Amino acid sequence: MVEWLKNAIFYEIYPQSFADTNADGIGDIKGIIEHLDYIQELGCNALWLNPCFESPFLDAGYDVSDYMKVAPRYGTNADLKCLFDEVHRRGMHIMLDLVPGHTSWEHAWFKESLKPEKNLYSGRYVWTDDAWKDFDGIGNIRGFLRGMSDRDGSVAANFYSHQPCLNYGFYEITDPAWQQTMDSEDALATCEAIKDVMRFWLGMGCDGFRVDMAGSLVKNDPEQEGTIAIWQRFRDFLDKEYPDAAMISEWGEPDRSLRSGFHMDFMLHFGPSHYTDLYHDDNPYFSRDGKGNAKAFIDYYRKCYEPTNGKGMICMPSGNHDMKRFSNWLDDEEIKIVFAFILSLPGAPFIYYGDELGMKYLKGLVSVEGGYYRTGSRSPMQWDDGLNAGFSSAKKEDLYIPVDSDENRPTAKKQMADENSVYHEVKKLITLRQANQVLQSEAEVEFLYCEENAYPLVYRRFNEEVSVLIVINPSGREVQFPYDGTLGEVIYQKGGSLEAVNGKIIVPAETAVFVEEIK
DSSP states (O other): OGGGGGOOOEEOOOGTTTTSSSSSSSOHHHHHTHHHHHHHHHHHEEEEEOOOOEOOOOSSSSOOOEEEEEEEEHHHHHHHHHHHHHHHHHEEEEEEEEOOSSSSSTTHHHHHHHHSSOOOTSSSBBBSSSTTOOOTTTOOOOEEEESSSSSSSSSEEEESSBBBBBOOSSSSSSOOOOOTTTTSSHHHHHHHHHHHHHHHHHHTTTOOOEEETTTGSBBTTTTHHHHHHHHHHHHHHHHHHHHOEEEEEEEEEEHTTTTTTOSSSEEOGGGGOOTHHHHSSOOTTTTOOOOOOOHHHHHHHHHHHHGTTTTTTEHHHOOTSSSSSGGGGGHHHHHHHHHHHHTTSSEEEEEEETGGTTTOOOOHHHHOTTOGGGGGGSSOOOSSSSGGSSSSSGGGGGSSSOOOOOOTTHHHHHHHHHSSSSHHHHHHHHHHHHHHHGGGSEEEEEEEETTTTOOOOOEEEEOSSSSSEEEOOOSSSSSSEOOOSSSEEEEEEEOOOEEEEETTEEEOSSSSEEEEEEO
């Protein structure tokens, strides 16, 4: 495990929406540098920067057209190097977003692959040998393109149609006329090209990568064994050349991602996780209405946690650029209890910019850069009561995405001045976590009480020296759970006090408590 990950608390920055210093209505790297002290004061000691590379921005930068060049709207490579240096000067770390599974259709590699004449890039993407052939029945391919050039064939797409799949080979080959093995010359060349991208940014000072769609590389790979093997090769490369480089996967299956060599895996909001049961959808568990159900999530978390012991960690985000903000369902007091949960679990917590203020999800916005419903979670950071909430001095109509127009919108300035704000609760929880190793990433967790459609949620964080009981009751009613231990000092409390009665603990409404257990 990379040492600094053991107590890392990440702050996710969506660069185009964080801070604009040149009045073009789009955030930039210099704006991030100007607000590093704010992030550090909150208590976060690591950054995850969403893609900042050159792109046509049909998918907000996840459609890369040049992996080794900062998009001009954000600044220059020298600006990014300056950001690395300023982050390190503060004793913090920074990870870039790596998108290895596909590029933009404007990438130079893809333009070369379109040519009918065979060249070095003809096999860089997943092409059939006939324009009339598609990818029907082939696993891990979501779409395709054809008729874009004189080259005969169709090319696979990873997500949006403008994102052609890079070629890492096929695990199971059903048509050897065009499907290549994982050890083919072209598949190996793709791996080497991505290694060069990693070398470029790690050599400049990046501390590692969060990897987008990490499980998507090898095609026709039903159990992802081929993709695991590819990442193990990347792990060997990094261990030899950059042993301190941290790697975090967007995979959602720790048993696979950690075996692949990643240090951590994200708890995803889609798939089988039931993550959205907690603070999204109609009856979130963290609503005071008390109609939620956390059991399916906790059952899945337990399943994911089992293979992480001694190997790696599960990352819990407050939200991210791909989901609606939890403020769409929860108010500030409910959000405070959410953060008590997130910041008391193992693994590295991730705070999406503005969630520490309770920034709102903006409904009804026209899609920007492939965001669609996600656009409402990507609105500009709200710094103060000035023009455009302090995000930019551009004209309102020139902003990348509109600022929340509510005159009562939360801002960093107002929240920092209010001791009872979400900001100060998050800061308090981060300080507590960093002061108690038992609350950090590597201490163990044991879930003690989580019943179907019931409250509270109770778990224990422990190591060889100390054990802390975490009791979470977001509901608006008093609840109880069986407990035969002995409680000691309370180290955190929001809401009422716990009461031990006849082998049970009574928990007041809307309460989160961390209390030491006497062994």
